[in-house]
Structure formats: structure tokens, C-alpha cells
Amino acid sequence: MTTSREIRLRSRPQGLPAAANFELASVDLPAPGPGEVQVRNTWMTVDPYMRGRMNDVKSYVPPFQLGRPLEGGAIGEVITSNDPSLKPGDLVQSNFGWREAFNAPASSVQKLNTHGLPPEAFLGVAGMPGLTAYAGLLRIAALKPGDVVFVSGAAGAVGSLVCQIAKLKGHKVIASAGGAEKARFLKDEIGVDAVIDYKATGDSAAALTAALTAALAEATPDGIDVYFDNVGGGHLEAALNAARPYARFAICGMISMYNAEAPVPGPSNMALIIGKNLRLEGFIVSNHWDMMGDFLKDLGGWHASGKLKWRQTVREGIASAPDAFIGLFTGANMGKMLVKLS
Secondary structure, three states, X not given: OEEEEEEEEOOOOOOOOOHXXXXXXXXXXXXXXXXXXXXXXXXXXXXXOHHHHOOOOOOOOOOOOOOOEOOEOEEEEEEEEOOOOOOXXXXXXXXXXXXXXXXXXXXXXXXXXXXXXXXXXXXXXXOHHHHHHHHHHHXXXXXXXXXXXXXXXXXXXXHHHHHHHHXXXXXXXXXXXXXXXXXXXXXXXXXXXXXXXXXXXXXXXXXXHHHHHHHHHXXXXXXXXXXEEOOOOHXXXXXXXXXXXXXXXXXXXXXXXXXXXXXXOOOXXXXXXXXXXXXXXXOOHXXXXXXXXXXXXXXXXXXXXXXXXOOEEEEEOHHHHHHHHHHOOXXXXXXXXXXXXX
């Protein structure tokens, strides 16, 4: 028997998740059966989309079940294998995060070739968040020469790569993030053209929208052509104000609304979509896996030439996973939030 600890959903959050919504449990894993592997996780990810799965509502992925371990991306090492496709010591990627170890069919994990990158990068810049940035900017927003790009949530795992791809392709980039440290990272290390610290704009929704609108007008008086939205709310409203005719909006996430306990009013200026001939398109990265090959090829080239930068915020141990997840909604992460398990 192998003992493993796991995080289960104890209750469904109301508003911002709290420690009481989670529980840490120990389980004994038997030897893996025929065609199965036993994997000990070394890294796991927490991501904002997981908040939606904690609600008992129909969505593009099933809700998490109470009393059951949560799920999410993980990197681990094969301990025991009863399948010829994998052997002990192989690194694998799976969706069996939020636990220290697990048994599963070999077909449900993917052998990992790191291509010289740290393994945990495949939970961030080289994984789902990275592809989200790549597909959202290049396919959904259809980036084209001369575009001015505005990115919200720009110091996060997705937003920071959106900024870099746009800069690598020669575009002017305005980034919004919360706090002086994140602003310095975006300006000094990523090299964006202007940074808006939204935490310095005021507390009310109206004050935020007004301040963002004024800051965008100062940073790019002629307006924006692309908005990559990770935040929603006042950021979306300000982007609508700043949009040039025929601007394209890639709606990736709206983290400002994920913990709302009542319906959130939409932007008051939605009519601008008509007069400005704007295109707003939401997207889910799982519909764009066909771009993974091109993405990894481009990413590898940028990394090899020293042009790629990324940050990680790391928490230690399975017991820290709930706190790491909650931290996503309070701005505790710079870049990708990860949990190191062993």
C-alpha cells in the first residue's frame, strides 16, 4: 500500500472560497491493476477556471463533487507500471492534481518530453495557460501588423505571455495589473509600453472604469485594436471606450466576477459594439489543441534565443493547495501559481 494525501471539496463556496470549503484526507493506494500505473505527483496547478467547477451548475466541464478529490493539471513520476508504454521513472502529465499520488489507466496520463524546459513549465508557460495566450491572441483576436494591444490580468500566467508574444511581434502593448511589483515586472522585464496599476485607481466600480479609461487614453490616444480580457468588469468597460473601429476582443476570463454572490451588472456602454463595429469572442482553450504544435515550436525558439520570461509563485506541500487557490482571487500570484508536492 502507498499512502497519499488529497484535497477534497467539503462544501460549495459562497463568494470567495475559504479554507472551510476544503478538507485534507489520507488514502491508501493498492498496487496498480493491469494496464494501470501508479504516479507520485511532483507539481500541481491551481487555476481560476476551477472556481466555476465548485458550483453545482452545468458548464463546459462537470462540477466537482462534494467529498471527492478535486482535479487539475499535475506533473508526476511513474512509481509502478503495469503497462508497457510507461516505466518507473518516466515523467507524466495528467489531470489528477490535488493529490500526492494516484493509480490510473496508463492511457489517462501523457508521457512528458520536457524539451529542456523545467517540468513544471508544462503547467504554465508551456502548457494550458501558454496555449491559451497563443490561441487567444493569434486566432481569436487575429493579431495583425500595427495593432495596439491592451491586456488585463497582465502579470498572470496567461496575460504575461500575451504581452510577450505581442511585443515579440512588434506591437505596442498596454498592460493592466495590480500592485507596484507587478507593474515593475511588466515594464522592466517584459518590456510593455505602458502599465496601469488598477489597484491605485479607486475602490468603486465607477472609479475603476473612469481611471482605466483615462489611463488608456493617456497611454494610447488613438485607441486600441485588440483587447485580451482576463478580468471583465471595469476593464471590459474601459476597453470598449478605448476601442478603435473594428477592434477585436478575445474574452478569455472574467476573474473579477467569479466569486460574485449576485448577478453583476454588465458594462453600461455595450452599444459601442454596434457603432464601432467591434467583435467580441469568448473562447475555451480545449477547442484549440490543434495549435499546440505551432505553439511549442514558437515557444521553443523564443526560449532558446533568451527572449522568453516567466514567473512562478510556488507553495509547498499538498496542504497549501487551498490557500494557493484562494490566492488567485486576491492577487497573491506573480505569473503561474503552482504547488510543489515532492
